[in-house]
Structures are given as C-alpha cells and as structure tokens.
Amino acid sequence: NPLLAQGKAVVSAKSADKFLDSLYEGAVELVDSKQIPKAISRLLLDDVRRMKLEWRSYALSQQLQRKAQSVLCQAFRSMATLATDSLDSYDAWKRAGLQDYVPYVAERRMQTCLTGNCSNMTNGTMPTPTPTPM
Numbered sequence: 329n330p331l332l333a334q335g336k337a338v339v340s341a342k343s344a345d346k347f348l349d350s351l352y353e354g355a356v357e358l359v360d361s362k363q364i365p366k367a368i369s370r371l372l373l374d375d376v377r378r379m380k381l382e383w384r385s386y387a388l389s390q391q392l393q394r395k396a397q398s399v400l401c402q403a404f405r406s407m408a409t410l411a412t413d414s415l416d417s418y419d420a421w422k423r424a425g426l427q428d429y430v431p432y433v434a435e436r437r438m439q440t441c442l443t444g445n446c447s448n449m450t451n452g453t454m455p456t457p458t459p460t461p462m
Contacts, residue, residue: 332356333393335386337378339367355388357381 331338332355341361343349349358359367371378 329389332385332389335382335389337371337381338385339364339371352388355381355385 329338337357338355339357339359340352341364342358352358357367357371371381
C-alpha cells in the first residue's frame with residue numbers, strides 16, 4: 329500500500345475478511361464505514377495518536393516489503409533454475425545432433441503438402457519420398 333509506505337495515517341472501513349483486518353490492525357485505523365469521518369476528525373485533533381499510527385503504518389509497510397522481497401527472490405531463483413534446465417535440455421539435444429530435427433520434419437511435411445500429396449498428413453505420417461533422377 330503506497331500510503332503505508334509513505335508513513336501516512338490511514339483510516340479504512342472494516343472488511344468482512346477478519347484475517348485481512350488482523351493483518352492491518354494497529355497500522356490502519358479500522359472503523360465502521362459510517363464512522364470514517366469521525367475517525368479522521370479525531371486523528372486530525374490528536375497529533376500524538378496520529379503520529380503513532382503513522383509510525384505503525386510505516387513499520388507494517390517495511391515488514392510487508394521484506395516478506396514480499398523474500399518471496400520474489402524465491403520466485404526468481406525458481407525461474408532461473410527452470411531456464412538453466414531448459415538450456416541443459418537444449419544442449420543435450422544439440423549434442424545428440426537433434427537440434428534441427430523438428431524444423432526439418434516440419435519443412436518436409438510442408439513441402440510434401442505443397443506438392444499436393446497431403447493424404448497422409450492427418451495421421452501424422454509422411455509419404456515416402458520418391459527419389460528424383462539426377
């Protein structure tokens with residue numbers, strides 16, 4: 329929440345989600361929606377209360393940021409591992425000489441179809457090419 333990160337005193341209506349309310353409790357002034365104007369007035373008149381709320385909101389934003397950073401780091405590490413595994417898999421195909429196999433088969437099927445012999449294309453087989461005299 330950008331307002332929490334700026335250390336602002338935030339007044340909000342209580343939600344139906346008790347867990348969410350418990351997460352923000354103390355850092356956000358949670359009141360019934362009809363009581364929001366009165367809560368704002370009280371904070372404007374009580375500097376000490378407002379400053380405490382501002383400090384708690386900033387502290388919560390820092391805590392949430394640290395938690396989010398660890399989750400993001402874990403996600404990036406997982407993505408890096410997947411990328412490395414993909415490269416290793418490609419290298420294995422390349423070492424086996426198969427890196428051009430799929431494009432080769434696709435091109436052969438396209439050439440076969442362009443010559444008008446697409447009858448076997450639906451079942452995944454290719455007709456045996458006829459050698460051309462040189």
